[in-house]
Amino acid sequence: MSDTPKKLSTDAYKGVRDFFPVDMAVQRHIFNIWETTSKKYGYEEYGASVLEPADLYRAKTGEEIINEQTYSFIDRGDREVTLRPEMTPTLARMVAARKRELTFPLRWYSIPNLFRYEQPQRGRVREHWQLNVDIFGVESLAAEIEVISMAYDITRAYGLKDTDFEIRLNSRRLMHYVTADVFNLDEHQSHTISKLIDKKDKVKADWFEAAAMEILGDNTPKFLTLLNSKNFEEFTTNLPQTAEEHKGLSEVRQVIAGLEKLGITNTRFDQTLMRGFDYYTGIVFEVFDLNPANRRAVLGGGRYDDLLSLFGNEKVTAVGFGAGDVTARDLMETYNALPAAPSSADIMICVVGEHNIPYALDVAQKIREKGQRIAVDLSIKKLGDQISHANKRGIPKIIVIGDEEVSTGKLKTKDLKTGEEQELIG
Numbered sequence: 108m109s110d111t112p113k114k115l116s117t118d119a120y121k122g123v124r125d126f127f128p129v130d131m132a133v134q135r136h137i138f139n140i141w142e143t144t145s146k147k148y149g150y151e152e153y154g155a156s157v158l159e160p161a162d163l164y165r166a167k168t169g170e171e172i173i174n175e176q177t178y179s180f181i182d183r184g185d186r187e188v189t190l191r192p193e194m195t196p197t198l199a200r201m202v203a204a205r206k207r208e209l210t211f212p213l214r215w216y217s218i219p220n221l222f223r224y225e226q227p228q229r230g231r232v233r234e235h236w237q238l239n240v241d242i243f244g245v246e247s248l249a250a251e252i253e254v255i256s257m258a259y260d261i262t263r264a265y266g267l268k269d270t271d272f273e274i275r276l277n278s279r280r281l282m283h284y285v286t287a288d289v290f291n292l293d294e295h296q297s298h299t300i301s302k303l304i305d306k307k308d309k310v311k312a313d314w315f316e317a318a319a320m321e322i323l324g325d326n327t328p329k330f331l332t333l334l335n336s337k338n339f340e341e342f343t344t345n346l347p348q349t350a351e352e353h354k355g356l357s358e359v360r361q362v363i364a365g366l367e368k369l370g371i372t373n374t375r376f377d378q379t380l381m382r383g384f385d386y387y388t389g390i391v392f393e394v395f396d397l398n399p400a401n402r403r404a405v406l407g408g409g410r411y412d413d414l415l416s417l418f419g420n421e422k423v424t425a426v427g428f429g430a431g432d433v434t435a436r437d438l439m440e441t442y443n444a445l446p447a448a449p450s451s452a453d454i455m456i457c458v459v460g461e462h463n464i465p466y467a468l469d470v471a472q473k474i475r476e477k478g479q480r481i482a483v484d485l486s487i488k489k490l491g492d493q494i495s496h497a498n499k500r501g502i503p504k505i506i507v508i509g510d511e512e513v514s515t516g517k518l519k520t521k522d523l524k525t526g527e528e529q530e531l532i533g
């Protein structure tokens with residue numbers, strides 16, 4: 108005798124979300140903000156598969172993501188496959204593949220779903236959607252200024268005021284100068300210390316100091332003073348004073364000044380902002396909500412001038428950022444900026460008498476041809492129930508079809524809020 112099979116759980120897989128219509132409406136609203144802003148700046152949409160060869164991420168994505176956060180498997184043809192944890196390597200691959208045919212500068216955007224095996228918590232899930240905005244082929248800081256101004260517009264469109272958030276900036280070039288030239292570290296040590304700085308806010312101060320000591324020895328106090336500088340000016344004065352300003356310092360200064368010219372003043376230099384990926388080469392930035400309810404970056408990105416060299420010898424400069432849907436939604440909740448649920452139709456036809464349904468379907472079809480969104484209530488419930496159903500769905504108008512309407516052919520729309528009736532012509 109076989110046991111009754113165990114019933115399946117209705118839960119979604121751990122860390123991923125189902126999108127019921129109310130959630131989908133919010134998601135659509137977020138995507139609309141992303142698409143409108145990208146198009147406003149002249150960006151073209153692209154897309155790709157979620158499946159990529161695992162090798163794509165080995166060189167530059169960063170150890171944490173590769174070793175701990177990817178969903179990887181071996182396919183039936185013995186290939187190692189990864190569900191994309193980010194879009195940047197895919198984008199670099201695509202641009203490298205068509206480099207000769209493409210006209211630069213390229214301005215591209217995409218809204219992919221990405222998979223990361225993370226511990227699910229507020230702001231972090233295992234599948235999220237991420238706007239990716241990237242510009243290729245512009246060497247000047249005008250590229251950084253453009254994409255950061257897009258990031259600013261997007262954050263404002265989520266419903267935040269300038270005083271609610273901060274655009275934090277740093278320069279990988281500057282930090283490399285600090286580790287390699289000021290503290291004389293070799294490439295390996297520089298890499299280790301930059302990963303350590305990336306962790307600074309997540310670990311205890313004495314653990315951080317001990318780890319820094321292992322690499323920097325006697326220089327640790329000097330390094331900590333620099334890292335704890337209160338602002339850009341203090342950081343600059345803590346560096347060796349040379350006749351000429353280091354390029355890394357001047358690029359931070361120029362980007363902040365360029366944004367100020369566009370009226371964007373909520374920027375802040377942050378020497379502890381490293382960003383996890385190994386491919387960044389210049390300015391890196393993140394948008395931070397200042398509300399303690401959302402302690403995650405709203406979005407983040409930077410310049411990556413060498414990523415395309417993974418695919419060939421030619422270099423193409425690039426700057427971009429990624430903005431996630433989860434943080435966007437959390438922000439909108441915090442700031443009461445969630446969109447009102449949209450109605451599913453402009454008009455509901457309420458049908459009295461099952462035999463009148465074919466007539467109602469025909470009327471609906473004719474009205475749809477004129478571009479209105481119209482649904483027919485097929486429940487054959489009492490008229491009052493049908494009207495309250497339309498009301499619940501936020502449908503603003505109804506048309507009642509019963510024997511009289513069918514015999515006279517005279518139809519009226521009724522506004523459920525005002526009670527106003529209007530004859531339907533044609």
Ligand code: HAM
Binds near residue numbers: 195230240405
């Ligand atoms: P990222 O900082 O890893 O950058 O991700 C960008 C944004 O995606 C984050 O600020 C956050 O809003 C969201 N995000 C990331 N991981 C998760 C997660 N597990 N759950 C929810 N949201 C998440 C990148 O991915 C770079 N590839 C961005 C980029 C584009 N850089 C240059 N171009």
